[in-house]
Amino acid sequence: MAEQYFPFADAPRQEEYNPCIRCGLCLESCPTFQQTGRELESPRGRVQLIAAVAEGVVPLASPRLAETLFTCLDCRACEVACPSGVPIGSLIEKGRAQVVAAEQSKPRPRRGRSVNRATHWAVRHVMPYPRRLRTLASLLGGMQRLRLLGTFSRPLPIGMRRLASALPEPGLRRVPAPQLAASGRGGLRTGVFLGCVMEVIFSDANAATVRVLTKNGAEVKVPQAQTCCGALAVHAGDRDQARALARQNIDAFLQAEVDVIATNAGGCGAALMEYAEWLAEDVNYRDRAREFSAQVRDVSVLLKEMNFRPPRSTPRPQVVTYQASCHLHNVMKAGSAPVDILKQIPGLEVREMADAARCCGSAGIYNLTHPIMAEALLRTKMADVPDGTETIATGNPGCWLQMLHGVKTYRPGVSVRHVVQILDEAYASEESEAGDVLADAEKAR
Ligand code: SF4
Ligand code: SF4
Known part of the structure; x- marks a missing residue:
C-alpha cells in the first residue's frame, strides 16, 4: 500500500509505522511539541500523518505533510522515549525524501518549496566540497575581519544572517588536514573523521582531537579522501547524495585500515553510524557499510574506552x-x-x-x-x-x-x-x- 502512495525509492514501510500504538509517551520529549503543543508538531502526529499518506487518506502533495515533516528537528529525542521502538527519525527522513522527490518531479513553483532553494543548493553544491566551503568561509572570515559582515549579510535570509554573525572571532582558522596526520605509532589504529563544518570553521578542535588521542597512545590516521558525512543531505531529503558521500567515506576509511573511526561532531557521527541503514539495499556496499558503522565512536566515548589519562593540572579554573x-x-x-x-x-x-x-x-x-x-x-x-x-x-x-x-x-x-x-x-x-x-x-x- 505504502508503495502506491509513496511512489519514490525509500518509501516509509508499514512495519516501521505500524508499531506506533499512539500512546503519546513521546510527546513531552519533543522540543517542537513543547513549544507549540500542536499534535502535528509532535512525533505521534508525524508518524500518524505518514501512515495516513501510506493508506491514501492524505495526499503526498499535501502542504500539511511537508510542513509537518520539515518542522521536525530530527533530534531523535522521541525515539529514546518510544516504548514500541518506532524508528521515528528514519520515517521522517524517508517521508521528507518522498516530499522532495514529488516536488522535483513537477514544474517548480518559485515559492512554497519544502526546503528553501538557496539552502538546498548549498547542501548539494557547497557542503560536500571542502574547497568550496573553505572559499565561502574565507570570504565570510575576510568580511568579518574587515567588520563588513553585518553590511554584506543584510540581504541574506534571517537564519543565515544569524549564523554568519555567530562565526567565531577573530576569524576562521584552519589547521590543514595533512598536518593532523602526525601521530603516535603502534597504538589503537584510529581514523579521525574531520567533518566539513568542523574542519573549515573549528579546525582547532580537529587538531585537539588528534593530539589527545595521540597522547593517549592511539596511532592516528586522517584519510585524505574522506568527505562530508551526508547528514545535511539526509535532513534535506536528498538520500541519493547522502549515499554517494557515504560510499566515498567508507572507501576512504576502510582503505586506511583503522580499528576505530573517531568523530568529534555528534551530527556527523550519528550519520556515520547509520551508513549501514542508508546502504542496506546496496549489494556492493552493505557489508562494508556495516563494518564501517560498527567502528564509529565519538571521541569522548573512545577516550573512555581507552581509559584516557586524566590531566594533572588545569589551565584556568x-x-x-x-x-x-x-x-x-x-x-x-x-x-x-x-x-x-x-x-x-x-x-x-x-x-x-x-x-x-x-x-x-x-x-x-x-x-x-x-x-x-x-x-x-x-x-x-x-x-x-x-x-x-x-x-x-x-x-x-x-x-x-x-x-x-x-x-x-x-x-x-x-x-x-x-x-x-x-x-x-x-x-x-x-x-x-x-x-x-x-x-x-x-x-x-
Ligand atoms: S511513543 Fe512511540 S508508540 Fe507511542 S505515540 Fe509516540 S511514536 Fe507512537
Ligand atoms: S525528532 Fe522530530 S518528532 Fe522526534 S522529538 Fe525531535 S523534533 Fe520531535
Missing part, C-alpha cells in the same frame, strides 16, 4: 556546563562520557544543565530553514545555562555555532568550547608546567 548534542546523546548514545571527561579535569567545576540533551535549535540546517522555532529553542536553552557558567562545552559544530549566537545574544561573556579542546588545553598546560620546572632546574645548575 572555571565553571563549565555541558550542552549535549542531541545526535550525540540520542543516536550515538554517548551518555555521560563528555561530562565524565570534564569532571576529571582538575580545577573545573561542572554544573549540569537541565535537560542538556534537548535540541538547541541548530539541528543541521534547521536554524536556516526555520529560524523562528530555532530561536525560540535557543532562548529556552540559554535560560537553562546554570548561573555562574563561564564556559559552555559542546560536542558538535552545529550546536557550537548556535551556542555562539546564543551567548552573544543572551549570555554575553560566556565562552563556548569543544570538550576535547578543554582536555587538550589541560594536557598542554601540564607540558608548559613541566617546561617551567626544567627551565628552573637549568637555571639552578
Whole structure:
C-alpha cells in the first residue's frame, strides 16, 4: 500500500509505522511539541500523518505533510522515549525524501518549496566540497575581519544572517588536514573523521582531537579522501547524495585500515553510524557499510574506552556546563562520557544543565530553514545555562555555532568550547608546567 502512495525509492514501510500504538509517551520529549503543543508538531502526529499518506487518506502533495515533516528537528529525542521502538527519525527522513522527490518531479513553483532553494543548493553544491566551503568561509572570515559582515549579510535570509554573525572571532582558522596526520605509532589504529563544518570553521578542535588521542597512545590516521558525512543531505531529503558521500567515506576509511573511526561532531557521527541503514539495499556496499558503522565512536566515548589519562593540572579554573548534542546523546548514545571527561579535569567545576540533551535549535540546517522555532529553542536553552557558567562545552559544530549566537545574544561573556579542546588545553598546560620546572632546574645548575 505504502508503495502506491509513496511512489519514490525509500518509501516509509508499514512495519516501521505500524508499531506506533499512539500512546503519546513521546510527546513531552519533543522540543517542537513543547513549544507549540500542536499534535502535528509532535512525533505521534508525524508518524500518524505518514501512515495516513501510506493508506491514501492524505495526499503526498499535501502542504500539511511537508510542513509537518520539515518542522521536525530530527533530534531523535522521541525515539529514546518510544516504548514500541518506532524508528521515528528514519520515517521522517524517508517521508521528507518522498516530499522532495514529488516536488522535483513537477514544474517548480518559485515559492512554497519544502526546503528553501538557496539552502538546498548549498547542501548539494557547497557542503560536500571542502574547497568550496573553505572559499565561502574565507570570504565570510575576510568580511568579518574587515567588520563588513553585518553590511554584506543584510540581504541574506534571517537564519543565515544569524549564523554568519555567530562565526567565531577573530576569524576562521584552519589547521590543514595533512598536518593532523602526525601521530603516535603502534597504538589503537584510529581514523579521525574531520567533518566539513568542523574542519573549515573549528579546525582547532580537529587538531585537539588528534593530539589527545595521540597522547593517549592511539596511532592516528586522517584519510585524505574522506568527505562530508551526508547528514545535511539526509535532513534535506536528498538520500541519493547522502549515499554517494557515504560510499566515498567508507572507501576512504576502510582503505586506511583503522580499528576505530573517531568523530568529534555528534551530527556527523550519528550519520556515520547509520551508513549501514542508508546502504542496506546496496549489494556492493552493505557489508562494508556495516563494518564501517560498527567502528564509529565519538571521541569522548573512545577516550573512555581507552581509559584516557586524566590531566594533572588545569589551565584556568572555571565553571563549565555541558550542552549535549542531541545526535550525540540520542543516536550515538554517548551518555555521560563528555561530562565524565570534564569532571576529571582538575580545577573545573561542572554544573549540569537541565535537560542538556534537548535540541538547541541548530539541528543541521534547521536554524536556516526555520529560524523562528530555532530561536525560540535557543532562548529556552540559554535560560537553562546554570548561573555562574563561564564556559559552555559542546560536542558538535552545529550546536557550537548556535551556542555562539546564543551567548552573544543572551549570555554575553560566556565562552563556548569543544570538550576535547578543554582536555587538550589541560594536557598542554601540564607540558608548559613541566617546561617551567626544567627551565628552573637549568637555571639552578
Ligand atoms: S511513543 Fe512511540 S508508540 Fe507511542 S505515540 Fe509516540 S511514536 Fe507512537
Ligand atoms: S525528532 Fe525531535 S523534533 Fe522530530 S518528532 Fe522526534 S522529538 Fe520531535
